[in-house]
Structure formats: C-alpha cells, structure tokens
Amino acid sequence: MNMAEILTKGAAGKRFLLLGNEAIARGAIEAGLELAATYPGTPSSEIGDSLFRAVKHGNYFFEYCTNEKVAMEVAGAAAVANARSLVIMKHVGLNVASDAFMTLNYIGVRAGLVIVSADDPGCWSSQNEQDNRLYAMLGDTTMLEPADPQEAKDMTIAAFELSEKLEQPVLLRVTTRVSHTRSGVELGSIRPPRNNPNFERDPFRFVTVPTVARKRHPILVEKVKKATEISEKSEWNRIIGKGNIGILTSGVSFNYVMEAIDSLQLKAAIFKVGMTYPLPKKQIQKFLASKDKVIVIEELKPYLENHARAFAQEKGIMTPILGKSQGYFSEIGEFTPRTVIEGISKALGKEIPTSYAEIDNKFSESVSEAPPRPPILCAGCPHRATFYEVATATGRKGVYPTDIGCYTLAIQPPLEMADLLLCMGSSIGTSCGLTAVLDKPIVGAIGDSTFFHSGIPGLVNAVYNQHPVKIIVVDNQTTAMTGHQPHPGTGMTGMGVQGAQISIEAVAKGVGVEYVKVINPLKVKESIRAIREAVAYDGPAVIVSRSPCALVEGARKRRANEPIIPYEVDPQTCQGCRVCTDKLGCAAAIWTGEHAAIDADLCTGCGVCFQICPFKAIREVVTNERV
C-alpha cells in the first residue's frame, strides 16, 4: 500500500509506520474531512502534501493557498457553511493568519474547524521558535497537544468533535518532534463526509461590525467556561503513576519525562495535559495540593508553569512549583531526554545517573575536529547562478535583503548574498525601507511562491512610494524548500488539476513596475547585463530570474529518460585559479590536488561553471553519458 492508499483506504485496526504529519492527515480523513487548506511550511508541510497525494482517492477538497491568512479564511468560511475543515500551517504562518484567526473565534463555526499549528522549538527550519500556545490564550481558542503520532491522529478526530460541540475553531498544536517522528499508528474507521454544506444566514453573528463584535465577545467567554468544564473531565488530561513528587507536562516533553523517570528510578505522578487550553484548573489545583513538590516540564515559554502558579495562588496552595523560573529548565530550544534528566535531577537535588561531563569533555575535543556542514544550495541550483550574477553585476557594493526559501542559503560562503531577513515576503518591504535611507543599490531577492504569498503588497508599496528597489524574483517554478509544492505561478492546484498560471512579470507590470525583465540565470553574461541595467534604472525594477529547481528538473529528466550530461575539468588547462570554487562554490565542485574537479554524480550539467571559467578548462563529458 502506498501512503495515499493507507490514508484513504487503510482498514481500521491495522498498524502502519506513519509520520506524525501523516497521522494528522489520516485523522482528518477518519473524521470525515470535507475541506483542507494550507500554505506549506516546515514542520507542517507533510500534512498538506499527504492530503494532496491522496486527494484523488478521497472525498474532500484540498487546496494550497497563496498564504496562511487566505487558508484560514478559506477553511473558516467552509466550516461556517457546515463543512468539516482543516487548515494547516507552521507556527509563523499563524502570525500571517492571526487577523482572520482572532475574529474567527468571535464568530465561531457550524461544522468542525481544526487549525494545525506546527511549532519548531530549536528553529530547525524557521526564523524563530515562538510558542504558539500563547495564541490559544490570545484567541480564547480550545487547544489540544499530542505527544506522538498515534495521539496526533486521535486528537485530530477529537479536535473536530470538540469544535462542533463548542461551535468554535480548535487549535491542534504540534511541534517538530511530533510532526517528524514516525511510529506505529493504529488506524480507526473512516467516517464518510457529511456532505451537507449549507450557508445559514445570520449576519448578526457572522458579520463582525462593532455591534456584533461586542455581542460576540461575552459569548466567546462563555464558550471558554464550557470548554473548561470539558477540560476538567477530558480523557486527554490524565495522571500516570503515583508518588509524592508530581510532574506537570504536555506534548513531546511527556516522552522525555517517561524516559527520564525510568533512568532516574524516580517514583512520580505525571500529569500529562493533552487539552492545554483551557486548562483543567480544578484538576491541576487538586494535583498541586496533593504533592510535596511539582516539577513543570515543557518546551519554550513557562506556559503550564505560570498557569499552575496562578491556580495555586487562588487556592492558597503552597506546594513548591519547580521549573523555568528557578532555572531548572530553559525556555530556549527543544528539550531532549538528557535536558529533562538533568532538570529533574537539579530540581530534586539528585545525582545525574550518566556521567555526561565525561562524555562532553571527550566530545568537545573530537567534535572540534569536524568541519561544519551547514545546509547549502544543491548542485546545479539556479539560485547559485543568480546570486553569483547579482554579486558580479553590483560588485557587492549594494545591500541584499533576502526572503524565506532555499535561496536564503545564499547566506553561506562563498556567495554570502543575504543581508536582512524578517519573514515571508519581507524582502520587498525591507528593500523599500533601505532605499529610503541609503544611497546605494538595494537588491532584494524573493522566491516565486514567496512573491505570491506576501511579496505583492510590498511591490505595490515600492511603486506607490517611488522606492527605486531592485527586486530579483528567483523563480524556480516550485515551492522548493518545503517539498516542491505547486503555487499560483505553476498553475497546478491542490486537486491535481492544471489551472491558470499567474505570471509574475504580468503582476509586476500590472502594479505599475515599468522595468520588468525575465532572465535565464543559467545564461551568465546576459543575466549580468540585465541586472546591471536594472540597477542603473531610475525607479523600481523587477527581474524574474527563471529556471526550474535542479531537483525537480533532475527528476523530470530521469523520468523522461533524458540524458544528464555532466561537465568535467581538463586538468591540463586548469590553472587552479579557484574562480569556480571561490566565487560560485557549486556543491558538485571538488578538488584533486591543484586542480578543480567535478563530481559527475552530482553535476546536473547546468553549465554555469563552464561559462565563468577564465581558462576554458571546463567541458562537457562526451564519453560518460549518464541517464
């Protein structure tokens, strides 16, 4: 069975090795999903991608939206119209969607609406590690937090049910180590979708003019009270084990706690909170009052900890609450079994069972020998060519705001072409700000998917406020970093239908940019000339640097049995000048002694190094054609 079949046809009771994200997709299908909307972002992407791959076997509508705010609006409206809906995003995506999110809580929904926020403690693939549990407080949104893939599936179903019971959206908050853990997941039965969409007009609920909003706020507060009652009795909030020492935990940290108490041979009662907003206040108070001390173990913000303190204060409970405020645990980065073992040991004044210090000493010596290996642009990546050309055309005398995508990796040497980054779409706004105060070329880079996501308002701003920004849209015709999802520029929809392709250059011209040019970055000289011209142009300019993602193109060629002809270096002609490595630094470049060489397994045959070699020492391999 392939994954699409497991998700849509896998029989109840069967166990499969599922990624947490795949388990969420299956959970939604089991719950009778009718519509799902997303904008991809690690660590959430595989939820949408699984639904995309399974869409032809399923009975739901799926779409990749232009951004998370639109996705929230699409799913929110569908749920108002009585269709069970899912909206999926990474943690920072909820910032983008937060405007829609906040008011959705005021109007509520008719059918279940589950909002997945995949947080990224440790910033594995993100620009920050914000704790989105605080959004549940901010929005008064009921929240569930699974600890592993099985719970991720089961809680997705529970979230739909809760949402319908309360007529409110429910937040399913996961983290990287839940989303990206695989484990055996037992499937449940699939409830067929209700297929009874219906928009019942109720403008004095759904149209949030101030009079309506004022009326809806107290209703929301009442809903939180009702949700609190549910939380007090919820099976997701449960105590495991017995002892005078209590541990209050949730999400992935629960796993580390279970492993830690085993290592420490500790007798403790663990309060695992699965419904983390609203919290089961009375249950927590009872737990606190019955223990000698309670350790709170959670990643990032002291969310449970601060709540526990407030709950204790209300009842005059004096049980010591040990956590981040005393420094036993950090609010930075993700936890590991080790940090939890160390934190518990410190909090209880116990000795740590493993001699970590000894391992650390040996390790710090050894690991200092290991050269760093940061993520880099792939061999043959067209972005590498574009940044080489921008650097050459501007003599590196400009400032280079960048954006979110693979091309952010141009921060790495030798390109080092990334100067400022905030969030999705920020490169154009930041370019505007820099042109307003600096007298030098400002050349911003933004990806194709990111341009559609939130670049366009920045571009309108540049035209309207007459900022002479130079924007390079690095268009590799896919959402590459998150796993090659389609976007408006590709025209492929989430239903797997080829729809209208939206032209980036037409959008740029449409909003009033007069200098718009399309280049092929794999043609080096022409591209440098075009970028120079754009930089010299007196006004905002857009260059669309278009060439397909090397990974997608490689896969296409292999499928079509098209040859990939790699390049090689003639060692007789190579003078060892290092231009190919020091200026371009392709991942396929290797060295043998004093001469450059090319890894034929990695080379995609893009020909950029061939074009920049000052000694014409690089040539196509003619004998060793690789398919």
Add this chain to the structure above:
Amino acid sequence: MKEFNIMFTGVGGTGVLTAARILASAALTEGQNVRMGEIHGMAQRGGAVNCTIRIGENVHGPIIPTGKADLLLSVEPVEALRNVNRIMPSGTIIVGEYQITPTGVLLGRYEYPTDEVILQDLAKFAKVITFDAATLAQESGGILTMNTVLIGAVIGLNLLPIKEETVISAIKEILPNRYHAMNIDALKKGKNAQKKTITS
C-alpha cells in the same frame, strides 16, 4: 526488548532518511515498539543530517539521549564524529570511509581531519568498524545504495535486532521496484565485506 537505539548519520541527499525508514519499518513488522526521528526542510539541503531509530518497550520519544546509542551508522567519517557523543561505551560505530568534502573545506576555511584522527577520536567512545562502503555501493548500482551497504554490514556483524529477511521485505515495501535488486545486492555486499576494527 527494553531499548535498542540506532543513530544513522550522513549528508542531506545521500538517502539516510530512506535507510532509516527501512529499519524502522522492519522493526514494526516484527512487532516492536518503534520511534524514528527525522529532520526535514532547510536542514535537509546538503547539510549534516541524522536520523534515529529507537526500538523497544522503554522507548517513548524520537531522540537518543547522550551516550545511549547501541549503534552509530555513518555514511561519512566526519558525520560520525559530529554525533559520536550518542554512542554508549559498549556500542559499535560503523562508518563508511568515503569522504564528502564540505564547502567550507573546499574554500580553505576549515580542514578536513585525517582518517587517522577521525578513527582515533571515534575509538575513544566505542569500538569502530570501518570499510569502503562507497566502492561496494558503486558496484551495486550507485552511490545512493551506500546506506544499504551499511545496513548489510550491521547484519553481517550480527548486531541488528531485526531479521535479515524482514529488512529485505522492508526494502521491497519502501523502495520503487527498479531499486530492489541493487539494494538487496548492496545489502549482501555490506554483509560480506571485509572490515577493519579499531579499538582504543
């Protein structure tokens, strides 16, 4: 089984994730409790990657604690070094000899340590077994089968708590048909390979 931990390390794009999935899937088939940890997204692009496969009733989360891995499998020497704090003193480190040079080394900003330094450093933590997995992979049909060669090596050394035939079934289940023969060949080559053992 209470707990058996495998750390699989390598470089983004070399198939570490797929190989780890084969092992995790095989363990699940044998009825074991399994957790597999993986990293996606930006961390995947040509950078250092590691996957964990954890088997046994005591296992809850995906992360292997410091000093708790029974096996450290690395397709690349420096990547073994980068993760060697996970191995337990009674564990085994199995490392392919083929070096993948990081860009920082090509640019002259860092040095790649000599084989001798790497092996000595690794041996301070546990027994090291090394062999030319890359050549065997090339003979089997391509450098991407190097992971399967490593899995074969573990089977050959009788260190894997999963049966060979279950691993082969997992290969057939997870990989597309056209890659079955070459990966099964790679597994056999790894199993039968001559290996060097280094202890401190």
